[in-house]
Amino acid sequence: MVGRAPSVENSILCVPLISFIMCSLEDTRRTYPLFRTLKPAKVYVTDDVYGDPAAAARVETMMSAIEPDAPLQCVTYDELNDIAPQRWSSVPRWGAVVNPRDPDLVLTTGKFWSDEQKQSFLEKYPNLATHDLAGFTVKAWRRDGETDWREENRGTVCQSAWQLHSIMGCPFRCAYCGLGGVNRILVNVEEYMAHLNEIVSLDPKQRLYKWDNVTDVSVFEPELGHSKMLVEYFADKPDRYLEIYVGKSNNID
Numbered sequence: 001m002v003g004r005a006p007s008v009e010n011s012i013l014c015v016p017l018i019s020f021i022m023c024s025l026e027d028t029r030r031t032y033p034l035f036r037t038l039k040p041a042k043v044y045v046t047d048d049v050y051g052d053p054a055a056a057a058r059v060e061t062m063m064s065a066i067e068p069d070a071p072l073q074c075v076t077y078d079e080l081n082d083i084a085p086q087r088w089s090s091v092p093r094w095g096a097v098v099n100p101r102d103p104d105l106v107l108t109t110g111k112f113w114s115d116e117q118k119q120s121f122l123e124k125y126p127n128l129a130t131h132d133l134a135g136f137t138v139k140a141w142r143r144d145g146e147t148d149w150r151e152e153n154r155g156t157v158c159q160s161a162w163q164l165h166s167i168m169g170c171p172f173r174c175a176y177c178g179l180g181g182v183n184r185i186l187v188n189v190e191e192y193m194a195h196l197n198e199i200v201s202l203d204p205k206q207r208l209y210k211w212d213n214v215t216d217v218s219v220f221e222p223e224l225g226h227s228k229m230l231v232e233y234f235a236d237k238p239d240r241y242l243e244i245y246v247g248k249s250n251n252i253d
């Protein structure tokens, strides 16, 4: 059984956990890395990451908890565009993988660009649309609360909300899930946070924000550091709520 690469808009894969019970605001650095040491075959870092000192430092921190088979490879988008169809054109659901192993990692930047800039980029690098390797989906509106959406989607009922996205893919191996193969992680977290006010201001009446239902966000903490920043941001906004999607991890403080 082969699963299509999931769309961000239509994935409900993890059980949400309200943020305030997940993370303390203290320094939560552990004496052991990530939720376990990841052992991917490949780790690719796009070269633009090294134009952002904080993002580059984050890669170094994350690599301290990762043991790839091959050395970390810095790649241009041109090179990643060639690699993508060779390695991730068809990602089976975890349950269909014989001898599963940790997904490849692609560490790149989230892009806060205009639609025209994005279109032009994908015309040049069309293979980077898959798994959002381009890093375009930093947010998405999910219409769970709207009647037509509910009727089209198994009758499930939830609140509509902005989804915040920075990770695509997950190293857990739930048999029904197609989020293996590659984990794309946005490492320019400071830049992401600098744009968060723009996202939160898109609809002043919106109070719920969901992060990130195409992964288990706690897997990559504390090295990624995005959970702590988001929790602190929303802790300062008494009328706004962050819902954190945690699937199978007990990597929770």
Ligand code: SF4
Binding pocket: 013, 014, 169, 170, 171, 172, 173, 174, 177, 178, 179, 214, 215, 216, 246, 247, 248
């Ligand atoms: S593999 Fe990860 S993202 Fe997929 S269902 Fe399991 S915990 Fe959720």
